Amino acid sequence: xxxxxxxxxxxxxxxxxxxxxxxxxxxDLLELECGRLFGPITLAYETYGTLNARGSNAILIxxxxxxxxxxxxxxxxxxxxGWWDDMIGPGKAFDTDKYFxxxxxxxxxxxxxxxxxxxxxxxxxxxxLDFPVITVKDMVEAQKRLIDHLGIEKLLCIAGGxxxxxxxxxxxxxxxxxxxxxxxxxxxWKQSPFQIALAEVGRQAIMKDPNWNNGNYxxxxxxxxxxxxxxxxxxxxxxxxxxxxxxxxxxxKNGEYSFSFNVDFEVESYLNYRGNAFVKRFDANSYxxxxxxxxxxxxxxxxxxxxxxxxxxxxLVVSFLSDWLYPSWQSKEIVQFLMSRQQxxxxxxxxxxxxxxxxxxxxxxxxxxIKHFLANLNSV
Amino acid sequence: xxxxxxxxxxxxxxxxxxxxxxxxxxxDLLELECGRLFGPITLAYETYGTLNARGSNAILIxxxxxxxxxxxxxxxxxxxxGWWDDMIGPGKAFDTDKYFxxxxxxxxxxxxxxxxxxxxxxxxxxxxLDFPVITVKDMVEAQKRLIDHLGIEKLLCIAGGxxxxxxxxxxxxxxxxxxxxxxxxxxxWKQSPFQIALAEVGRQAIMKDPNWNNGNYxxxxxxxxxxxxxxxxxxxxxxxxxxxxxxxxxxxKNGEYSFSFNVDFEVESYLNYRGNAFVKRFDANSYxxxxxxxxxxxxxxxxxxxxxxxxxxxxLVVSFLSDWLYPSWQSKEIVQFLMSRQQxxxxxxxxxxxxxxxxxxxxxxxxxxIKHFLANLNSV
Numbered sequence: 001x002x003x004x005x006x007x008x009x010x011x012x013x014x015x016x017x018x019x020x021x022x023x024x025x026x027x028d029l030l031e032l033e034c035g036r037l038f039g040p041i042t043l044a045y046e047t048y049g050t051l052n053a054r055g056s057n058a059i060l061i062x063x064x065x066x067x068x069x070x071x072x073x074x075x076x077x078x079x080x081x082g083w084w085d086d087m088i089g090p091g092k093a094f095d096t097d098k099y100f101x102x103x104x105x106x107x108x109x110x111x112x113x114x115x116x117x118x119x120x121x122x123x124x125x126x127x128x129l130d131f132p133v134i135t136v137k138d139m140v141e142a143q144k145r146l147i148d149h150l151g152i153e154k155l156l157c158i159a160g161g162x163x164x165x166x167x168x169x170x171x172x173x174x175x176x177x178x179x180x181x182x183x184x185x186x187x188x189w190k191q192s193p194f195q196i197a198l199a200e201v202g203r204q205a206i207m208k209d210p211n212w213n214n215g216n217y218x219x220x221x222x223x224x225x226x227x228x229x230x231x232x233x234x235x236x237x238x239x240x241x242x243x244x245x246x247x248x249x250x251x252x253k254n255g256e257y258s259f260s261f262n263v264d265f266e267v268e269s270y271l272n273y274r275g276n277a278f279v280k281r282f283d284a285n286s287y288x289x290x291x292x293x294x295x296x297x298x299x300x301x302x303x304x305x306x307x308x309x310x311x312x313x314x315x316l317v318v319s320f321l322s323d324w325l326y327p328s329w330q331s332k333e334i335v336q337f338l339m340s341r342q343q344x345x346x347x348x349x350x351x352x353x354x355x356x357x358x359x360x361x362x363x364x365x366x367x368x369x370i371k372h373f374l375a376n377l378n379s380v
Numbered sequence: 381x382x383x384x385x386x387x388x389x390x391x392x393x394x395x396x397x398x399x400x401x402x403x404x405x406x407x408d409l410l411e412l413e414c415g416r417l418f419g420p421i422t423l424a425y426e427t428y429g430t431l432n433a434r435g436s437n438a439i440l441i442x443x444x445x446x447x448x449x450x451x452x453x454x455x456x457x458x459x460x461x462g463w464w465d466d467m468i469g470p471g472k473a474f475d476t477d478k479y480f481x482x483x484x485x486x487x488x489x490x491x492x493x494x495x496x497x498x499x500x501x502x503x504x505x506x507x508x509l510d511f512p513v514i515t516v517k518d519m520v521e522a523q524k525r526l527i528d529h530l531g532i533e534k535l536l537c538i539a540g541g542x543x544x545x546x547x548x549x550x551x552x553x554x555x556x557x558x559x560x561x562x563x564x565x566x567x568x569w570k571q572s573p574f575q576i577a578l579a580e581v582g583r584q585a586i587m588k589d590p591n592w593n594n595g596n597y598x599x600x601x602x603x604x605x606x607x608x609x610x611x612x613x614x615x616x617x618x619x620x621x622x623x624x625x626x627x628x629x630x631x632x633k634n635g636e637y638s639f640s641f642n643v644d645f646e647v648e649s650y651l652n653y654r655g656n657a658f659v660k661r662f663d664a665n666s667y668x669x670x671x672x673x674x675x676x677x678x679x680x681x682x683x684x685x686x687x688x689x690x691x692x693x694x695x696l697v698v699s700f701l702s703d704w705l706y707p708s709w710q711s712k713e714i715v716q717f718l719m720s721r722q723q724x725x726x727x728x729x730x731x732x733x734x735x736x737x738x739x740x741x742x743x744x745x746x747x748x749x750i751k752h753f754l755a756n757l758n759s760v
Binding site (some may be wrong): 132191194225236247257260265266324 | 590609624639
């Protein structure tokens, strides 16, 4: 699907991650939903393109559960671009020749922003479970500080898939009218019991791993077994029955059954590989914190758009036909509510066999939709 | 759903489990698909009703992944009946006033039949991983010995849900014409990569548990953490999005978020309860062996009914609308093949919101279908 070569074709090259820290003084702390005042907080972020003089071309891109601030372009020396590079860059859907694109790693994460693996300045060791349980609202509050710091009064657009879509909706709930447009993709306005259940199994896999040690594992062995199992299960939910059939069917790695519990089927091999690769790049505690934030997420009904609050925000809601983790009916719930409030709303269900992963793979269809949608916003 | 009281209303009471052992001599060993000759093998089984003089009223009921031979009635002193008591008994779908019903625990299981937790007579300790990797074909071969032992020439019906349905199909593949009728419910003629993937995650949860100890845990701590996680994941796949919504929605156990990783949502509480209860009644190695047998299961196309083999078997294939673990398209594959071979086949998709569990819960609808179907068989 990707045919980019670093440094050619107007690619974004030599991208650097920046860091913004706030909450160093008592008056500057972040008040979290749990009631705790918390700081200092560092957010890792990247920007692509240039903010115009009026500050009216800023687009905020939100990332998923296990992703990061590196959404597009190449870091010096890297041969792989950011996670949504198909969508962000010169001439792309989020066209960096026109727009100033920002992506920041969430609070609670492990990709440069303050999270449970960060050093607690009060103790000199990583927070572990002393890190406060954060919510999607808290993620947005921290991000709001960054947006203020960047001097942006009003965003042209907030867009993201999966957890990114939920952050986008939380922005509407927390700061109605702060964005000219919002694009939640493969998202929901509240997690369903099905989604909560899947997250809880992943957490139990981690917390039952003896190496988890109540979250204190940073100076010893990490709960890699539990995290790998959580990730394997996650991967199943990101695909679809059909995409697994297309990709693996019942193909055997060595042509015949081993009559053992070794890896026989290609689909087993794939999942084990993905699980083992994941534990090298992600922190188990961050997995707990971020899935918990998602479970707590609920901006349904009046919470999304307090009655009587007129906003001039345009919405583009996108879902995918084969996505059973964030199925279309959840997007339709958002759409029905927005339309009942006379909000300017467009909805599209993209036909895809890729399941939840479609949001990262169906970039051609997404580009067609989003490019037009952004071009039609009259405030740029 | 159940309104039975032990000992009343023509219930089957004082049911006992019987044991049949074979393979005590070299010539009597079972030749397994892996090539190994194996024995002795004990099968736990129960029977309900009476075999008629012609031996023509025997019905074989097949159980699921984690179930057992106790399909109906009450063991002395028990206040809960067998797992399919809604369907088996006087006047019920499998009417024990008319039929002689048999249910046996599979080889590889842990409910009285020989499995990895059984004592290896060669060593005096449990087999553990020295137990051979068995297949659904092996399960049926062992069961065939039992049926021969009971003196049954031809079965009136073989019926079962989920893995039970796959055993029923394996009977057709291994012994075409051996049954007058076959009822595979919520089953498939081969496991899909999606089903293999789910099983592999469960196995990895168990095998990554340090207490698993390569299968040698019977004299120490058992891999309860891993098995509980596997079961929690399993439970999600047995329900449907809608049944979880109906049963739990986002209801909280204590009315508010705890801002911790404790159990907050009722759905979390349910899954943890189920996972922890399961480890007390099931052996982790049996979970590995039986899921592996399911992964290996494939009687698609010519394997199900070798071309040119005319059989006078009637088929009733049943699936459930909200079952996403064994979705209807898998049942339809079986039906299409059978009909292309001019087999007498009836198919019904039952409307249900219970997901895969529907097979145990929608007994009224199943009773209507099966009672008629059995009554119309002209050989009784």
